[in-house]
Amino acid sequence: MTTLTIATSAYGKVILLGEHAVVYGQPALCGALRDGAQVQAVPGEGALVIPAWGKRTQAVYKDQDGSRDTLGLAFGAILLSLGASDRVLDHDFVATFAIPTGAGLGSSAALSVALARAVDQALMLRRGEPAMASAAFLAEQVFHGTPSGLDHTVAQHGGFGLFRRQRGLETVHASAVPLCIGMTGRARDTRGRVERVAELYRERPEEVGQLFHQIGTLVRDGARAVAEGDLVALGRAMNRNQEVLSGLEVSCPEIETLCRAALAAGALGAKLTGGGGGGCVIALAPDRANQVQEAWRAAGFASFVTTVGGGMARGARGTSLAEDRGTRGTSLA
Ligand code: MEV
DSSP: OOOOOEEEEEEEEEEEEOTTGGGGTOOEEEEEEEEEEEEEEEESSSOEEEGGGTEEEOOOOSOBTTBOOHHHHHHHHHHHHTTOTTSOOOEEEEEEESSOSSSSSSHHHHHHHHHHHHHHHHTTOOOOHHHHHHHHHHHHHHHHSSOOSHHHHHHHHOOEEEEETTTEEEEOOOOOEEEEEEEOSSOOOHHHHHHHHHHHHHHSHHHHHHHHHHHHHHHHHHHHHHHTTOHHHHHHHHHHHHHHHHHTTOOOHHHHHHHHHHHHTTOSEEEEESSOSSSEEEEEOTTTHHHHHHHHHHTTOOEEEEEEOSSOOTTOOOOOOEEEOOSSOSOOO
């Protein structure tokens, strides 16, 4: 008898420009990381297992009083969305990550998409990719509150381009963009930072609305620059975007330190990526990647280099994960 192994995967992501404002309808420039999450379905009894976190959880459908099991709730949301909550699961779903988790690189969305696909295959539901998107989006709402949909869209399809709510991802054709990714060692706080930005917007709608518009303009300028191969202009947009993000209270001291160190080492641009409050900094340093990584290492921060774009869309391979584990921040779970 042959046993078929069910193994699914989904991409990680980097936001080059436009996080937070994208929640309010502005575009964001983003690209997939080839590496992301994998989920394997093995004989078992319906548990989601994450060995790296020492986690094993059944699907949960309601908050337990006071002790919110986010992972179990996200798993439950996926089963509900796929119409599988009353099915007997005779598989466990074992998730592994090839990117740092809790770092703003889309690990929760990659997990959500890969898990939805694995459940679909294990139960032979054949619901199709749009149903995977709906299930992953529900799980992302459990993880992050009110996400824009960018993360699970890129996790599902890969690619590089401009993401807008309602319109999805529009491809921008560009050569591969090399990035240094530095880790603050502090978990990103997407839910908290998205809530804080919403609060600021409620308190000062005109001023904060202007900031969203400024970010939208920077995103469009950056997309044009990257399509024309003008990395200097892209770097400028990244630096300005970081200033606006600091004004929106989504930066933190470690992010500022990493950005300053990258620029001092010759990067063209540096900014936080994703939810902020921790997580990662991206630096654009086409000819100075070693110097940027060295500066970060000297300051105690781990980093790696990668690329986004350059035809990496939809399954083609292109990310190189040259890891440099510094003394800080290798475990962000
Ligand atoms: C998180 O990766 C990006 C944010 O813009 C939130 C979202 O788009 O859902 C901060």
